[in-house]
């Protein structure tokens with residue numbers, strides 16, 4: 475289901491992210507690799523119409539029109555999404571402290587999502603837009619209802635719901651980065667986040683595969699992604715990242 479070229483480019487990006495750019499040579503190599511990898515990811519996203527991200531449908535054109543006409547709302551909602559992604563990583567540590575690899579990955583993702591929140595906040599300040607209170611994310615709330623209550627099924631469902639949220643966010647960032655009605659600086663901003671969010675998608679998928687049999691992961695992801703597609707279809711095309 476997952477495209478191999480996307481896998482490799484994400485692995486490369488994450489490798490160089492882990493390198494922490496210790497020397498100038500590394501920094502140069504890192505930026506070069508990031509640009510190349512992001513280009514590969516973007517081309518693949520476009521070519522396969524997002525289906526390799528395990529999504530069973532694509533965003534409709536009405537949402538794109540609404541989003542591009544209400545960019546301040548999109549940015550505010552996006553900032554809240556990044557804040558909640560960081561909080562979600564912390565709640566996974568709270569739930570599963572006995573899974574060392576999961577904890578290690580959540581530490582990394584929390585830092586990245588919090589950095590993304592800061593980038594959104596910088597962008598809002600640069601545009602002179604003041605953040606408003608979080609109105610909640612109906613899409614995520616509906617997905618959360620699908621998680622089974624008992625363990626070990628609950629952990630698998632929470633990981634796969636995170637897979638789907640990252641995949642859908644990735645698809646929407648890709649759309650925003652290509653939308654000609656959006657100012658170029660903002661398109662670049664969304665493009666710059668694409669590789670990182672695709673890396674999160676891959677990381678949650680890998681964790682699910684590490685802790686659960688492949689067949690079980692595949693079957694449950696199939697069920698949840700069908701439900702996710704229904705939720706997306708039912709939404710009113712509001713100016714939010716998952717609207």
Ligand SMILES: [Fe+2]
Pocket residue numbers: 556559586587590671
């Ligand atoms: Fe993020």
Ligand SMILES: [Fe+2]
Pocket residue numbers: 559587640670671674
């Ligand atoms: Fe993310």
